[in-house]
Amino acid sequence: MQMTRAVAESEGYHVILAEYRVAGKHKHRKDLGGFGDYIVCRDQDHPLGGDLLAIQHTVGLNNRGLHIRKIQKLKNALAWLTTGKGRIEVWAWRELQDGWHLQRTELVLRFGSEAMIKDRIVSDARHDY
Numbered sequence: 295m296q297m298t299r300a301v302a303e304s305e306g307y308h309v310i311l312a313e314y315r316v317a318g319k320h321k322h323r324k325d326l327g328g329f330g331d332y333i334v335c336r337d338q339d340h341p342l343g344g345d346l347l348a349i350q351h352t353v354g355l356n357n358r359g360l361h362i363r364k365i366q367k368l369k370n371a372l373a374w375l376t377t378g379k380g381r382i383e384v385w386a387w388r389e390l391q392d393g394w395h396l397q398r399t400e401l402v403l404r405f406g407s408e409a410m411i412k413d414r415i416v417s418d419a420r421h422d423y
Contacts, residue, residue: 297394298332298351298385301421306342307334325350327370329382348374351385358386358399365401366411375403375411383416395420 302309310333312326325331330348338344350361361384365371374380382401387394397418404412 297387297396297421298349301385301396302332302334302349306336306340307345307347308336309334312348327374328368329365329371329374346380348380348382349385350382351387353387355386355388355397358384358397361386362399362401362413366413371401371411372403375401382411384413390420393420393422 299309311331312333313323313331314325316324326333326348329350331351332349334345334347334349336342336345350365352358352361365382365384371382375382384399384401386397386399388397389395395418398416399413400416401411401413
């Protein structure tokens, strides 16, 4: 989705497509570790600071919930977050009367008796495309 790439680049990220097509009888797509359509990174010298972010993008808020629940069960996602360097966000796009809106949900680690992944909405904004 070009809108995801455009927003990430506008925030100073270098964007790497991590999703690929799997050939065969039933063509489908796979993404990095089951949770990253894009890997984006930003230099330490950037005014917003350095960052390493895996983005799972989708259209619709229903799909957002499905992706979050899937990611919360993935050992790869837990390992990515446990490094303390990588972050994960689900970017859910929806088209409303006034244009495209992007809701960004960050998945974060919570430690108790064991580590678990929780979600929190970090932004919900309209974008012109």
